[in-house]
Structures are given as structure tokens and as C-alpha cells.
Amino acid sequence: MAKSDSFFIRATQNIQDDNLFYEGEIDLGAYVDALGKSVLRIHNIAVAFTDEDGRSPDLKASATSSAQFQLTTQSNADIVLGTNKSVIAQGQINANRDVASAGVASAVSHDLDNLPQLWTNGYLVAVDSIYLGGAALDQWDQDVYVTVTMECTVETMSQASAMALALSQQ
Numbered sequence: 001m002a003k004s005d006s007f008f009i010r011a012t013q014n015i016q017d018d019n020l021f022y023e024g025e026i027d028l029g030a031y032v033d034a035l036g037k038s039v040l041r042i043h044n045i046a047v048a049f050t051d052e053d054g055r056s057p058d059l060k061a062s063a064t065s066s067a068q069f070q071l072t073t074q075s076n077a078d079i080v081l082g083t084n085k086s087v088i089a090q091g092q093i094n095a096n097r098d099v100a101s102a103g104v105a106s107a108v109s110h111d112l113d114n115l116p117q118l119w120t121n122g123y124l125v126a127v128d129s130i131y132l133g134g135a136a137l138d139q140w141d142q143d144v145y146v147t148v149t150m151e152c153t154v155e156t157m158s159q160a161s162a163m164a165l166a167l168s169q170q
Helices: 159-168
Strands: 007-014 021-027 038-050 064-072 087-096 107-109 117-125 129-136 145-156
Touching (some): 007 129, 087 117
Antiparallel strands (some): 021 129
């Protein structure tokens, strides 16, 4: 397979702070064309959970909360299990504020999954769009934003292989 130099795709999704699921589309049409034999290889993904300014989101007084994301090849109505064929990556943070006033978390951990995502041979994508979604519990004192930065290359596959991959990801 022919490879391009690596480049970065960045996307941010507001996942609010109300226990509901929010999702946004990431257009890959400039990189992926299964009929034209062009596919995207995601080599790794870095993830950040922030407020709207890129800073640490505040928690309510003496609160514990979490926020999670998923990056998928199909649109979903809610968080799905990692065994779902559309899942590229997913993860979660858990935060605790042990102070009796709102502010930045006293402790943060990522227990559900490993952030960032690294693959030995990358993750091939042959669909025109992928979806960044997530949810945040209501103990945050402000909206939570999830940002992904993906290191990618574009590669060429046979048309049959590219189409088979695209169909398996829809």
C-alpha cells in the first residue's frame, strides 16, 4: 500500500453536563474514497476533556462526576459497548472535588479505557464520515468538551478491499 506523510485531524464536541448523549460528524470526504481506492489510517488518538476555553472543567461543590466519549464509524443514539463494530476508540474520565465550593477537580482518573489510543498498525477507515460523541454527568459546573487529535495517513487499497472495508464499517 502506498502511504502519504502523516497529518492531523482535530475535532471537538460539546457533550454538555446533563447526562444526555451528544454527537458530531467528522467529514473524511477529502481523504477517503473507497471507489477511488483511498482509505484513512488512524495511527493514534490523543483526547482532552476541557471546558469551552480548553481549560479544566469545573465541578460542583463536593461532587464526583464522569465524562465519556466514543469515536465511531456510524452515528449512534447513545454510548455503545466497545464490541460494537462501529467503535474506533472510546474512553472515560472520572473526577472528584473534595472542596465545599465549585472549582477544578481535586483528582481525575481515566478508568474505563486507555487514553490516548495507540495501535501498532493503525486503524483503517473507509467511510466518508466518522462520529465523535459523548456524555457527561450533571455534577460538572459547566459544559464539558471532548477534543480528539488523530494522527493519520492516506493509503491506497484495491477497490474491492476498500469497498469491503467501507461496507463492514457502515
